[in-house]
Amino acid sequence: MISVLFVDDEPNLIAGLKRAFQSRRNRWSMRFASSGAEALEMLHAHPADVVVSDMEMPRMKGSELLAKVKHAYPDTILIVLSGCCDRSTALRAVNPGHLHLSKPCNIIELETAIERTYRLRNFLIGSQGRHASQSNGSNTVSPIHPKLVGMLRDPDAAADEIADAIAQHGELTKQLLSLINAAFDDATWSAKSPRQIINLLGLDLVRNIILDVAQQAHRSNSLGTA
DSSP states (O other): OEEEEEEOSOHHHHHHHHHHTGGGTTTEEEEEESSHHHHHHHHHHSOOSEEEEESOOSSSOHHHHHHHHHHHOTTSEEEEEESSSOHHHHHHHSOTTSEEEESSOOHHHHHHHHHHHHHHHHHHHSHHHHHHTBSSSSSOBOOOOHHHHHHHTOTTOOHHHHHHHHHTOHHHHHHHHHHHHHHTTTSSOOOOSHHHHHHHHOHHHHHHHHHHHHHHHHHHHHHHHO
16 A cells, blocks of 8 residues: 655645545555644654655745655655746756646646556565666666766756667666566556657656666665775
């Protein structure tokens, strides 16, 4: 079961989310917080797999909340809901690795983002995910070129530019395709290129995955040289 924490100071939006996701209670464990402080208290009592937070809230902004959550719970999936600024502005305020959805958000889009990201993250941090990220079966994860990491962290980088940059890194492309197709081995589609992965999963989700792999590579290689 996926543990999801929704954070928003608008009572009507929280009520709407409760109604919209009522049918998901058989596979989601959902909690709702009206402020960043309340959300942190809930997470302290019981961490969540996914945190979905509004950007503009009084006292504690969504960006501040997500930074605190990322520090305390690095494996938690973070999704930004923003209604008062465009995507580039929102990504400048938070880690570009977070997923970003605009408000008002389509419920199906939000559900898909939660389900797919959870499945990919769970696979990524699992033993199979670690194996899929290996370059040649060794214990060292292939490094990701710093220039590509910089592009991924640039909120103004276009999807086509990122897809082309990934395609230039053959080993990364191979690892990414292996990861995605293994995680969705029962799906009706199979990705064959970075551009197709982005088209199918969305730029933010792909960005999130690769930045996670980059962090994993850094940790793995640091241990290997210790």
